[in-house]
Amino acid sequence: MTQINDTSRDFRLDQEYQPQKFFKHAVYNHWDPYEDVPQQLLVDDREKLVDHGLTRDEFEEFMNALALFGAGEEAVTEDLAPLMAVLEDVNDQMYISSQIYEEAKHTQFFDRYWREVVFPVAEELGFEKVYPTDQRFFMDGYVSLFDKNEAAMEKLHEEDTPENRAEAYCHYHLTVEGVVAQTAYYGFESAFSPRADDISAREYPDLEGLIEGTAYVRSDEGRHVGFGMFKIQQLLEDGVDEAVIHETMTDLLPDVYDIFEGFELLFEADALVDYASEKFDHRMETITDTDHELPPVERLVEVER
Ligand SMILES: [Fe+2]
Ligand SMILES: [Fe+2]
Numbered sequence: 001m002t003q004i005n006d007t008s009r010d011f012r013l014d015q016e017y018q019p020q021k022f023f024k025h026a027v028y029n030h031w032d033p034y035e036d037v038p039q040q041l042l043v044d045d046r047e048k049l050v051d052h053g054l055t056r057d058e059f060e061e062f063m064n065a066l067a068l069f070g071a072g073e074e075a076v077t078e079d080l081a082p083l084m085a086v087l088e089d090v091n092d093q094m095y096i097s098s099q100i101y102e103e104a105k106h107t108q109f110f111d112r113y114w115r116e117v118v119f120p121v122a123e124e125l126g127f128e129k130v131y132p133t134d135q136r137f138f139m140d141g142y143v144s145l146f147d148k149n150e151a152a153m154e155k156l157h158e159e160d161t162p163e164n165r166a167e168a169y170c171h172y173h174l175t176v177e178g179v180v181a182q183t184a185y186y187g188f189e190s191a192f193s194p195r196a197d198d199i200s201a202r203e204y205p206d207l208e209g210l211i212e213g214t215a216y217v218r219s220d221e222g223r224h225v226g227f228g229m230f231k232i233q234q235l236l237e238d239g240v241d242e243a244v245i246h247e248t249m250t251d252l253l254p255d256v257y258d259i260f261e262g263f264e265l266l267f268e269a270d271a272l273v274d275y276a277s278e279k280f281d282h283r284m285e286t287i288t289d290t291d292h293e294l295p296p297v298e299r300l301v302e303v304e305r
Contacts, residue, residue, distance in 0.1 A: 012090065018230045019095035022223045026098035031216045033109040041209035042116045048205035049117070050124045058202075059127055061266045063118060067137035068259065069184060070110035072176060073217075075146050077103035082153045083168060086160045095227055102220040109213045117209065141258025148252065149176065163244050166235045170248040173228020174283050177221050180256055183276040185218050187260075187267040199271035201264060232287055242288050253280060 084096045114132045122129045149171045155164050191200035192207040260272040
């Protein structure tokens with residue numbers, strides 16, 4: 001409770017500090033995972049998928065992509081709590097509280113989608129009703145990536161050093177959120193919305209419920225990635241060696257590729273892997289370019305879109 005009577009500050013909060021701006025942005029852009037994606041859009045998604053007559057294999061890939069998302073959101077929700085415990089600045093704590101809340105909302109949206117779209121579609125098309133926790137969905141790279149994430153977080157508990165913090169941000173904010181999730185949104189939008197740079201492997205209906213839900217998720221993720229980049233840049237300025245960032249991210253890259261390589265019916269796997277690789281390079285360049293300044297928060301979300 002040392003901060004209560006900390007007289008080195010005048011006001012309690014620093015309104016000019018980037019994470020405090022992210023917090024404000026999060027409050028302004030609040031959305032409700034139960035109501036803001038209208039029920040009717042999910043009913044429409046359901047009908048379109050049934051009318052389209054997805055094959056069993058296509059449906060399996062569709063479930064797989066959603067299951068990976070749901071599990072990822074849950075993992076981040078769970079594993080961010082330790083980061084909250086080590087951050088001592090109240091502005092950072094406020095930001096992380098908004099991120100944990102948002103990850104919980106993302107987990108909620110994907111759970112809702114499974115109950116209201118995936119299960120009814122399976123029933124209508126006569127396919128097996130598989131739960132999103134089924135182990136068949138989780139390829140080795142995915143399991144390995146999240147195991148490493150958890151280990152990075154554990155390490156923070158044991159030894160809270162600047163290097164270990166940098167590793168934690170590299171795992172969560174840069175790789176899981178900044179590369180894997182961004183690539184997955186791109187794949188979803190390609191397959192299920194009318195976008196121009198289409199990498200879907202076949203024709204699929206436009207699923208407005210799914211796309212609207214992921215658009216909300218995605219705009220939150222813009223802030224999350226922005227926070228991670230901001231903290232890593234701070235750590236580099238404070239003397240953390242750039243090699244720590246490079247080695248950590250490079251170590252995770254084969255796992256990232258493994259996640260996308262197996263898809264063949266919904267998306268062109270090669271195009272997804274290329275996109276992930278581009279995102280990865282872009283993150284690395286932005287982080288390690290000392291002249292590069294993060295765009296203002298209003299633009300950061302657009303940039304990530
Ligand atoms: Fe999320
Ligand atoms: Fe996130």
